[in-house]
Amino acid sequence: MTERLTLRGLNRATLARQMLLARENASVAETTARLCGSQAQEPKPPFVGLWTRITGFRAEDLHTALHERAVVRATMMRGTLHLMPAQDYLAFRAPIQPVLDAGLKMLGSRAKGLDIEKVLPVARGLLQESPRTFNEMRSLLQEEFPQVNERALGFAVRMCVPLVMVPTQDRWAFPRDSRFALAETWLGSAPSTDDPTAVEEFVLRYLAAFGPASAADAQTWSGLPALGEVLERLRPRLRAFSDERGRELFDLPDAPRPDEATPAPARFLPEFDSLVLAHSDRTRVISDEHRPGLTTKNLRVRATFLRDGFAAGTWETERKRKTATLRLRPFKPLPRSALKELATEAESLLAFIEPDATDFQVTTEPAA
Incomplete structure (x- = not known):
């Protein structure tokens, strides 16, 4: 018989994964790996999100991780910016590409005349010369493609070319108009595209960070469709539960699931924190x-x-x-x-x- 998890039980399990039952001694890279990325749509919130999870966190700790290239800020889940360990970005950027390709539909009529196969090589060439801001990129690309909407040109590059933001010494590490670099240039290698198990590993990492969770939860977090099929393939490696609404939830067998009576301290989450965005059914939070x-x-x-x-x-x-x-x-x-x-x-x-x-x-x- 499938074990049933209460709402409070789900809450405590998720807080344990998210390092919110107690601050922990961990590096920035270790923490962002455990969180399966940290939402970073704006520069300041990730600093607060790490402060609320890491014992003795200092802003310099994130600066150091970024400048040493152990952590990157780049477009990932749902087409939004995240902080991720460099190795995770290289491993999981390819599985996210279908989400980013689908994001191009947002351009609508502005995509008139946009030929991705012609634009992307030119963009790569410009970025191989040096990191650039998107204001620079749009201007230079429009010189090459004057009939195409400049915003469409910039958005296509953002979605279809693996890029990382170049950190500065600004207080929150990234000014409003930051420069972007090719991932392969900044990190010394390009994102992996030949790992057939990457999507499955990606889902397992999601469960480690946000489980127990349903297929709909994983799809909401990642933006990827058809993750139910992936979870079915993974079922022999997982435990299945049900929640109070009767939904089937999946989890790693040995992942923490504290007693629902476990105390949870007062905590402050920043804008866009992944905890409040990572599930279809968010009543656990x-x-x-x-x-x-x-x-x-x-x-x-x-x-x-x-x-x-x-x-x-x-x-x-x-x-x-x-x-x-x-x-x-x-x-x-x-x-x-x-x-x-x-x-x-x-x-x-x-x-x-x-x-x-x-x-x-x-x-x-x-x-x-």
Whole structure:
């Protein structure tokens, strides 16, 4: 008989994989490997996401990993930017390519006249000369293809050429208009394209980071279709469970599944954190009632805080002169003990985000 997992059991299992039951002593490369990538759509959130998971994390730790090329920021799951260990990027970039190819459909009528087979060799040639910003790339490509929409040219290169962002010494490592380099140039080798088991290994790594999970969960996270077929092939190597809704979930046999009574500390997740994006059914982290408020009209994913392992509200910071303020916006009224724990964690987070501030304040707005 298939073992049934409660909602709290799923929550604790996922938090254990995501290093959110306790901070751990781990390097940036080890952590991003365990997380199967860290969402990095904007430069600042990954620093916060690592701070909330790694004991004694410093911003310099990520800078060092990026400049030593142990970790890269590149387009991956769902066609969005992620931090990944260089070796994982090289291994898993090819399995993601169908998602990126499908993303070209977003261009619609702007793709008129776009011939990928002609554009990509020219783009590669330009990037072999030196890393370039996309403003530069679009301008140079338009000189070669004047009849094609410049945004379409840039987007095609972003989706179809394996690129990594070149880090700088800026505070959050990447300025607004960063340069991109060919992966093979930056890392010394091109992404692997000849591993027939790469998709299966990719799914196993997802389960290690976010399981137990369903085929729909894995598809939502990766953007890849037909992962049910992959999981069926992997079934002899996996354990099957059911959740409270009767869905079949898969997991690695020896992956951590703590008791549902395991304490979960207050934690702050940054914007776009993968924890709140990695499942089709996200009730293991955030209730269906509150999920719509997590994303803004312009598709920004708000920063959230966890109380007892579940998303209990959103947060944001503000800096005025030497005062740094973190505002809590709870979904529901919180008990005083929870607010005290959150305030302690928030003050530490403020000191990390705004190290030169001299006054740190935590405020709580009325529940929505």
